[in-house]
Amino acid sequence: MLQRLDKALSNTGLLTRSQAKDALKAGRIQCDGVIVWDGAVKVDPEVQAITLDGERISVGTVILMLNKPAGFVTSTQDPRDKTVMELIPSQYRRRVAPVGRLDKETEGLLLFTDDGDLAHFLISPKHQVPKIYYARHEGEATQEDVAAFSQGLTLKDGTSCLPARLEPLGPGESRITVCEGKYHQVRRMMASRGMSVTYLERQSESGLTLGDLPRGEVRLLTQGEEMALRRGN
Numbered sequence: 403m404l405q406r407l408d409k410a411l412s413n414t415g416l417l418t419r420s421q422a423k424d425a426l427k428a429g430r431i432q433c434d435g436v437i438v439w440d441g442a443v444k445v446d447p448e449v450q451a452i453t454l455d456g457e458r459i460s461v462g463t464v465i466l467m468l469n470k471p472a473g474f475v476t477s478t479q480d481p482r483d484k485t486v487m488e489l490i491p492s493q494y495r496r497r498v499a500p501v502g503r504l505d506k507e508t509e510g511l512l513l514f515t516d517d518g519d520l521a522h523f524l525i526s527p528k529h530q531v532p533k534i535y536y537a538r539h540e541g542e543a544t545q546e547d548v549a550a551f552s553q554g555l556t557l558k559d560g561t562s563c564l565p566a567r568l569e570p571l572g573p574g575e576s577r578i579t580v581c582e583g584k585y586h587q588v589r590r591m592m593a594s595r596g597m598s599v600t601y602l603e604r605q606s607e608s609g610l611t612l613g614d615l616p617r618g619e620v621r622l623l624t625q626g627e628e629m630a631l632r633r634g635n
């Protein structure tokens with residue numbers, strides 16, 4: 403979508419509107435390899451390569467994947483704990499927000515974006531976006547537990563859950579697929595069947611997986627991943 407270059411630059415969060423104006427005036431901004439002086443020029447940030455001092459900057463929407471380590475809270479600020487924002491590279495930190503949340507001790511895949519519509523789509527239970535977790539837990543999952551998950555559990559406080567998938571992997575280990583994101587959902591679902599979770603990792607969301615992204619590291623989604631995410635698979 404075409405938009406004014408100065409607006410696109412300030413939307414990155416890297417530059418304020420007046421810094422963008424100064425950068426343009428100083429000839430520091432190029433579009434497809436050509437210096438652009440005029441902020442009113444219309445550009446398509448999804449298609450054109452825009453650079454600041456020769457460095458490509460992302461002026462379209464941004465979607466990042468973090469392999470979250472334990473010990474970080476999913477919040478933009480916290481008086482006591484380290485937040486997941488501390489793991490986000492500084493050029494994106496002011497721009498993106500986490501999509502949903504993982505508990506402080508949960509590890510694994512957490513997305514961040516500045517695209518509010520996409521975040522809403524991914525979080526809304528209406529769209530049934532699947533999220534896959536690996537859990538270590540007390541006890542052993544039985545076929546009755548599998549059936550109870552698939553019928554839709556009722557938690558101890560009376561909360562109803564959508565049907566979910568429980569796959570026992572071995573003694574004290576299971577894979578759980580849920581299509582909603584209630585508070586402490588997986589831990590509470592497992593607890594409702596007498597299996598207290600001792601370790602939890604999100605391995606996948608909407609078909610995206612961590613691949614070989616190391617724990618604590620962040621990467622931009624590839625174009626293919628982004629397209630698949632927007633299609634909803």
Ligand code: URA
Nearest residue numbers: 505508586587588589
């Ligand atoms: N379910 C939980 O219980 N915790 C998480 O962090 C994510 C899903």
